Amino acid sequence: MALNSRIPEGPLDQKWTKYKNSVKLVNPANKRSIEVIVVGTGLAGASAAASLAEMGYKVKALCFQDSPRRAHSIAAQGGINAAKNYMNDGDSTFRLFYDTIKGGDYRSREGNVHRLAEVSTNIIDQCVAQGVPFARDYGGLLDNRSFGGTQVSRTFYAKGQTGQQLLLGAYSAMSRQVGKGNITLLNRHEMLDIVIVDGKARGIIARNMVTGEIERHSAHAVALCTGGYGNVFFLSTNAMGSNVTAAWRAHRRGALFANPCFTQIHPTCIPVSGDHQSKLTLMSESLRNDGRIWVPKFKEDAEAIRAKKLRPVDLAEDRRDYYLERRYPAFGNLVPRDIASRAAKERCDEGFGVNSTGEAVYLDFSAAIVRYGKAEANVKGLHNASEAEIVAMGKKVVESKYGNLFQMYEQIVAENPYETPMMIYPAVHYTMGGLWVDYELMTTIPGCYACGEANFSDHGANRLGASALMQGLADGYFVLPYTIGNYLADEIRTGAISTNTPEFEEAEKNVRNQLESFFTTNGTKPVDYFHKKLGKIMWNMCGMARNKPGLEQAIADIRQLREDFYKNVKVPGSTKGMNPELEKAARVADFIELGELMCIDALDRNESCGGHFREEYQTEEGEALRDDEKYMYVAAWEFTGNPSEPKLNKEDLVYENIKVSARSYK
Amino acid sequence: MNLTLKIWRQKSTNDQGKIVEYKVTDISEDMSFLEMIDVLNYDLVEKGDDPVTFDHDCREGICGMCSMFINGEAHGPNRGVTTCQLHMRSFKDGETIYIEPWRSAGFPVIKDLMVDRGAFDRIQQAGGFISVNTSGRTLDANAIPVPKEDADKSFDAATCIGCGACVATCPNGSAMLFVSAKVSQYALLPQGQVERKERVLNMVKKMDEEGFGNCSNIGACEVQCPKGISLENIARMNREYLMASIKPEN
Numbered sequence: 001m002a003l004n005s006r007i008p009e010g011p012l013d014q015k016w017t018k019y020k021n022s023v024k025l026v027n028p029a030n031k032r033s034i035e036v037i038v039v040g041t042g043l044a045g046a047s048a049a050a051s052l053a054e055m056g057y058k059v060k061a062l063c064f065q066d067s068p069r070r071a072h073s074i075a076a077q078g079g080i081n082a083a084k085n086y087m088n089d090g091d092s093t094f095r096l097f098y099d100t101i102k103g104g105d106y107r108s109r110e111g112n113v114h115r116l117a118e119v120s121t122n123i124i125d126q127c128v129a130q131g132v133p134f135a136r137d138y139g140g141l142l143d144n145r146s147f148g149g150t151q152v153s154r155t156f157y158a159k160g161q162t163g164q165q166l167l168l169g170a171y172s173a174m175s176r177q178v179g180k181g182n183i184t185l186l187n188r189h190e191m192l193d194i195v196i197v198d199g200k201a202r203g204i205i206a207r208n209m210v211t212g213e214i215e216r217h218s219a220h221a222v223a224l225c226t227g228g229y230g231n232v233f234f235l236s237t238n239a240m241g242s243n244v245t246a247a248w249r250a251h252r253r254g255a256l257f258a259n260p261c262f263t264q265i266h267p268t269c270i271p272v273s274g275d276h277q278s279k280l281t282l283m284s285e286s287l288r289n290d291g292r293i294w295v296p297k298f299k300e301d302a303e304a305i306r307a308k309k310l311r312p313v314d315l316a317e318d319r320r321d322y323y324l325e326r327r328y329p330a331f332g333n334l335v336p337r338d339i340a341s342r343a344a345k346e347r348c349d350e351g352f353g354v355n356s357t358g359e360a361v362y363l364d365f366s367a368a369i370v371r372y373g374k375a376e377a378n379v380k381g382l383h384n385a386s387e388a389e390i391v392a393m394g395k396k397v398v399e400s401k402y403g404n405l406f407q408m409y410e411q412i413v414a415e416n417p418y419e420t421p422m423m424i425y426p427a428v429h430y431t432m433g434g435l436w437v438d439y440e441l442m443t444t445i446p447g448c449y450a451c452g453e454a455n456f457s458d459h460g461a462n463r464l465g466a467s468a469l470m471q472g473l474a475d476g477y478f479v480l481p482y483t484i485g486n487y488l489a490d491e492i493r494t495g496a497i498s499t500n501t502p503e504f505e506e507a508e509k510n511v512r513n514q515l516e517s518f519f520t521t522n523g524t525k526p527v528d529y530f531h532k533k534l535g536k537i538m539w540n541m542c543g544m545a546r547n548k549p550g551l552e553q554a555i556a557d558i559r560q561l562r563e564d565f566y567k568n569v570k571v572p573g574s575t576k577g578m579n580p581e582l583e584k585a586a587r588v589a590d591f592i593e594l595g596e597l598m599c600i601d602a603l604d605r606n607e608s609c610g611g612h613f614r615e616e617y618q619t620e621e622g623e624a625l626r627d628d629e630k631y632m633y634v635a636a637w638e639f640t641g642n643p644s645e646p647k648l649n650k651e652d653l654v655y656e657n658i659k660v661s662a663r664s665y666k
Numbered sequence: 667m668n669l670t671l672k673i674w675r676q677k678s679t680n681d682q683g684k685i686v687e688y689k690v691t692d693i694s695e696d697m698s699f700l701e702m703i704d705v706l707n708y709d710l711v712e713k714g715d716d717p718v719t720f721d722h723d724c725r726e727g728i729c730g731m732c733s734m735f736i737n738g739e740a741h742g743p744n745r746g747v748t749t750c751q752l753h754m755r756s757f758k759d760g761e762t763i764y765i766e767p768w769r770s771a772g773f774p775v776i777k778d779l780m781v782d783r784g785a786f787d788r789i790q791q792a793g794g795f796i797s798v799n800t801s802g803r804t805l806d807a808n809a810i811p812v813p814k815e816d817a818d819k820s821f822d823a824a825t826c827i828g829c830g831a832c833v834a835t836c837p838n839g840s841a842m843l844f845v846s847a848k849v850s851q852y853a854l855l856p857q858g859q860v861e862r863k864e865r866v867l868n869m870v871k872k873m874d875e876e877g878f879g880n881c882s883n884i885g886a887c888e889v890q891c892p893k894g895i896s897l898e899n900i901a902r903m904n905r906e907y908l909m910a911s912i913k914p915e916n
Contacts, residue, residue, distance in 0.1 A: 051800040122802025129804040133821035140811025172795035179791035
């Protein structure tokens with residue numbers, strides 16, 4: 001298949017402007033008779049649904065949760081980037097663009113990323129107008145903080161709940177349109193197939209999760225805003241319900257899946273405590289603004305700490321190894337996520353881990369508490385403040401910045417992070433890969449779009465912190481509303497689309513057959529048994545470090561697991577009515593197929609880049625070693641009917657505006 | 667630890683429903699409450715029984731989906747946490763735990779511990795927004811300074827997760843804490859002034875239509891709220907409502 005990314009001609013900073021000036025428009029009267037289905041109501045979906053409805057399209061929005069406000073964007077903590085340069089620290093659209101391309105290890109598209117940087121400032125204006133209560137300083141203006149992989153402060157935030165506030169903003173905009181009747185909201189609905197008529201996306205098949213009914217919904221275009229697929233690892237920071245099913249079913253119908261092996265392992269998560277664990281909890285990257293990461297310098301100290309004979313606060317400063325500050329002096333604790341994660345793994349693999357499993361490092365706030373305490377004392381004119389008073393004041397400042405995160409940590413670990421350093425370890429967090437889209441965010445199925453984490457386009461092989469919120473809202477508020485018109489302008493004569501056609505019939509039957517098949521096996525094992533097994537295979541062999549024999553083994557194991565799953569899975573009840581086990585079974589079936597594709601992709605990419613670290617390809621210092629000559633392309637996989645035999649299509653990446661070089665944060 | 671669970675089982679909205687007893691064994695103190703239910707459900711599925719249906723998603727206390735009434739308290743015995751953040755170390759070996767759904771006229775049970783909170787969406791749709799279309803060409807975000815104190819108070823109100831613990835806890839089944847949090851968020855910000863009166867009138871009207879009770883200043887909602895939403899918001903909403911009701915539009 002020939003891939004055309006349809007990047008507009010012209011200078012980089014003129015592409016989007018030029019595109020907007022020449023794109024086809026749909027007049028307001030015609031918009032009223034055109035329907036769009038938006039699947040998913042996170043930042044990308046809610047903002048797209050609201051904006052399209054404001055423009056006059058008839059929108060149907062689906063979410064599997066009981067309300068759009070529950071979508072997992074709500075859990076994003078640290079912030080959202082925008083090139084406002086309010087801090088006067090040298091930020092600009094170009095710098096945000098450059099940082100994003102470099103942070104992604106030169107595996108994303110220049111045109112898309114520059115557009116993202118351009119609209120980033122509009123997002124902040126839009127959200128403030130909506131009443132999103134961002135953090136402000138004493139002058140009443142917006143405050144910023146720093147995130148990894150940058151040397152400026154461009155991250156806007158609302159304590160450790162930025163995602164919540166942004167999502168509730170988009171949800172409020174969406175609610176306004178639901179109230180007006182411009183959006184039909186379908187809560188507790190799950191998309192299970194896409195319907196293609198004459199080569200175009202014309203609707204979906206969805207299951208009403210309360211009644212169990214299989215429903216047909218038609219539309220002139222379908223936008224998949226369904227998030228990432230991190231739950232393929234079973235344990236991740238994703239919500240329990242986050243899944244790949246909508247994207248995967250579109251893939252099975254012809255949408256290419258790009259760079260599936262590019263997954264982000266986030267360095268600062270609460271470590272795994274036991275086999276019972278159902279999910280992992282992130283501790284925001286913003287904590288690396290003020291927290292210093294360390295392990296003991298000497299193995300005997302690490303052993304003593306693991307045996308609980310030594311407390312970390314009692315370990316002398318010169319017996320600690322602040323390994324990120326040591327290895328990467330220019331960026332220190334704020335190196336990008338992939339680098340921070342690998343560095344933590346390296347120390348723990350060497351035997352310096354600090355919890356009972358040996359898989360944890362410290363994130364320490366004691367220095368920040370003293371620093372903030374001293375500043376507060378100065379502000380208040382308390383020049384003779386005692387050490388205890390300074391610490392008390394410092395704790396207050398830290399609480400105002402990260403209070404909810406510290407509280408979350410204490411709930412889970414039962415330790416007070418104001419008194420003793422946090423223990424953290426990397427965990428699966430985000431997926432840069434996703435459905436292949438062109439500049440207009442259209443997949444290889446005409447009329448089917450993918451926005452936000454569900455697509456692949458902006459983050460390359462590693463996403464920078466606070467850029468997921470930016471991309472989700474950019475796609476939904478400012479990109480799709482323009483680009484979708486270019487397609488829908490040709491649909492004004494189509495009229496209402498009937499669901500009473502052979503294509504809808506076939507898709508519905510396909511869904512029914514799959515769901516019913518789960519009840520015909522005489523299985524004995526619950527869905528979670530298989531999901532956990534899949535997760536272990538993926539984490540061990542397609543996780544933070546990968547190699548050829550491991551990936552080959554993983555592929556063989558997954559094939560066997562798939563066979564075992566269909567023979568031995570046990571789903572109680574029936575297709576009728578509420579049945580969470582049935583929902584899980586359908587999702588895990590897709591995760592198993594995706595897992596295999598991820599390993600195939602990782603095996604095919606004989607280089608290390610960003611989050612994809614192949615042990616065979618590293619520098620002497622253990623840094624990722626790219627092979628630009630052979631692998632500077634997007635791997636876009638085509639479904640051939642057999643999940644084990646995907647077909648590879650390549651989109652070459654062209655860099656005209658920046659010099660491609662080895663990524664250095666030293 | 668070994669525990670006895672007494673769980674509300676109800677097949678559908680119109681089913682009668684009853685408490686059913688279960689035993690779980692070998693529960694670790696480090697498990698979250700929902701992971702303990704996962705263990706029970708795994709066993710039930712293996713035995714061919716119907717697992718307990720409950721709402722949950724993020725499991726980190728922010729999505730607002732989980733909603734269990736545990737030993738007579740919304741989200742269980744601890745303060746400032748949701749059910750998913752509650753850990754088994756808060757219980758004793760051998761204990762009997764009662765688990766029920768949110769109970770309120772405004773929240774019909776769908777199945778077992780899962781209820782329909784669609785009323786909250788509908789209240790939001792009645793006025794919980796600032797009417798600004800997507801354009802990205804509104805004022806520059808820094809054009810209107812907002813005093814830090816107002817911004818912080820607005821944020822505190824906006825941290826409501828819409829779980830409905832306030833309604834479930836209130837003897838009157840009142841949704842005043844939820845509604846007042848949204849009203850306060852916007853009333854405290856300059857952006858929210860234009861629609862200030864209409865907003866509170868419309869949201870309160872919808873709240874009444876949905877069958878939620880009135881507030882009689884009991885204050886249980888504030889105590890049980892996992893996000894510490896303050897009663898101050900209800901006082902503010904009452905003032906807002908009064909002002910909007912008595913002042914003529916022009």
